Amino acid sequence: MQKVEFDQIQESLFFEELPNGLSVYVLPKKNFFKTYATFTTKYGSIDNTFRVKGKEKHEVPDGIAHFLEHKMFEQASGEDVFQEFSRQGASANAFTSFTRTAYLFSSTGQVEKNLTTLLDFVQSPYFTEQNVEKEKGIIGQEIRMYDDNPDWRVYFGLFEAMYHHHPVKIDIAGTVESISKITKDLLYTCYETFYHPNNMVLFIIGPVDPEAIIRLVKENQQNKSFPDQPEIERFFPDEPEEVAEAIKEIELSVGISKCMFGFKEKADKVNVKGNEFLKQEMATQIVLEALLGPASNLYQSLYDDGLIDDGFGTDYTLDRGFGLSIIGGDTPDPDQLLQRIKTELPPLIEKGLDRDTFERIRKKKIGANLRYLNSPEWIANQFTGYRFHDADLFDLVPCLEALTLDEVNRRMQEHMQWDRFAVSIVRPSRD
Numbered sequence: 001m002q003k004v005e006f007d008q009i010q011e012s013l014f015f016e017e018l019p020n021g022l023s024v025y026v027l028p029k030k031n032f033f034k035t036y037a038t039f040t041t042k043y044g045s046i047d048n049t050f051r052v053k054g055k056e057k058h059e060v061p062d063g064i065a066h067f068l069e070h071k072m073f074e075q076a077s078g079e080d081v082f083q084e085f086s087r088q089g090a091s092a093n094a095f096t097s098f099t100r101t102a103y104l105f106s107s108t109g110q111v112e113k114n115l116t117t118l119l120d121f122v123q124s125p126y127f128t129e130q131n132v133e134k135e136k137g138i139i140g141q142e143i144r145m146y147d148d149n150p151d152w153r154v155y156f157g158l159f160e161a162m163y164h165h166h167p168v169k170i171d172i173a174g175t176v177e178s179i180s181k182i183t184k185d186l187l188y189t190c191y192e193t194f195y196h197p198n199n200m201v202l203f204i205i206g207p208v209d210p211e212a213i214i215r216l217v218k219e220n221q222q223n224k225s226f227p228d229q230p231e232i233e234r235f236f237p238d239e240p241e242e243v244a245e246a247i248k249e250i251e252l253s254v255g256i257s258k259c260m261f262g263f264k265e266k267a268d269k270v271n272v273k274g275n276e277f278l279k280q281e282m283a284t285q286i287v288l289e290a291l292l293g294p295a296s297n298l299y300q301s302l303y304d305d306g307l308i309d310d311g312f313g314t315d316y317t318l319d320r321g322f323g324l325s326i327i328g329g330d331t332p333d334p335d336q337l338l339q340r341i342k343t344e345l346p347p348l349i350e351k352g353l354d355r356d357t358f359e360r361i362r363k364k365k366i367g368a369n370l371r372y373l374n375s376p377e378w379i380a381n382q383f384t385g386y387r388f389h390d391a392d393l394f395d396l397v398p399c400l401e402a403l404t405l406d407e408v409n410r411r412m413q414e415h416m417q418w419d420r421f422a423v424s425i426v427r428p429s430r431d
Helices: 064-071 082-085 113-121 129-147 150-162 184-194 210-221 274-292 295-303 336-350 353-372 378-387 393-402 407-414
Strands: 001-005 011-017 023-028 033-041 049-052 090-096 103-108 202-207 232-234 245-251 257-263 313-319 322-331 421-428
Touching: 011 210, 023 210, 023 378, 033 113, 033 378, 064 090, 064 103, 064 129, 064 184, 082 090, 082 113, 090 113, 103 113, 103 378, 113 202, 113 210, 129 150, 129 184, 150 245, 150 257, 150 322, 150 421, 202 378, 257 336, 274 295, 274 313, 274 322, 274 336, 274 353, 274 393, 274 407, 295 336, 336 421, 353 378, 353 393, 353 407, 378 393
Parallel strands: 023 202, 245 421
Antiparallel strands: 001 011, 011 023, 033 103, 033 202, 049 232, 090 103, 257 322, 257 421, 313 322
């Protein structure tokens, strides 16, 4: 077991890689009441074409990673895993993103029992043709529900506008048509490929004894057998630099329009790793906050003119093979809003940030990250995401402290190129 000290934030992280390849991290928090654990696989909705070295290549239906997450909670015994956690005083959940699937629980007691339950149900899949067919109806209803959700549609519309071929443009849940092609055998193929321990990370945070926790996990894993797993090859189509569509619009039954826009990341900037990943993410977030955050002149001007409300926000997504800034919210006049953005943003980008603005936002972000370290949920979910990019959550604050004004201004010029700008709008139906 290795121990890594982070003196600046007074944290000690314990780590061990087990013989089967599972990476186990434990972050003891003596003054916390709650323990939070995540068991995460590096497998998400974009991983639809893959091959384990030496075996055949597979192309599977869109939405299968999300479908698999749903089916993992069904056990051969008929036992409801959620009820089992509940009896043990824990709350359990799961989620699928573009690049990972996570299973988790939080509890204030019976941690070892809940951790054993988490490991055992994720490592004992049970798929039948009958329960797969039943799930298609359930997930089909979920897909149709999101089809009518304006916030979801404007968000995904931006990905559709940005990307020509990359599977990030496809809804995480797939389509009713694509999930109809999912079979028991395909689920087992995906499970056996991506749920091998060497493709997973277990993270536990709370008032726990690291040695006892790692000993429990070791014993649990020693009682299970896993075949050797060669490297997984993932295949993605070539993606042009420019956006697929300058603007994507739909109409839905909404009272006010929704507008999202942003810049597509450069192709040579979407596969950065380690501290470069952290630096790029932090620098871009500072840029977005400076230009369009609530304290910016442009935000205040748009707000005073009634073109945006306090739900208007900015974000930056950088992940495996894709990246984009996401800006927007509700607006009574998306056309006027976009005209103002296209007129008033370019001179701000050309001018660059001044030192006072940079320092204010950098210090604000350092403070925010230090506050987040009091949230076990935030730490657990962020930690695993960064680990899959060979980066460390606890290097965020040092990264922010080391960032320079010149680096942030270069990042702004590099990212905010208007030939990589796209827009998604949901307008009220005219019916």
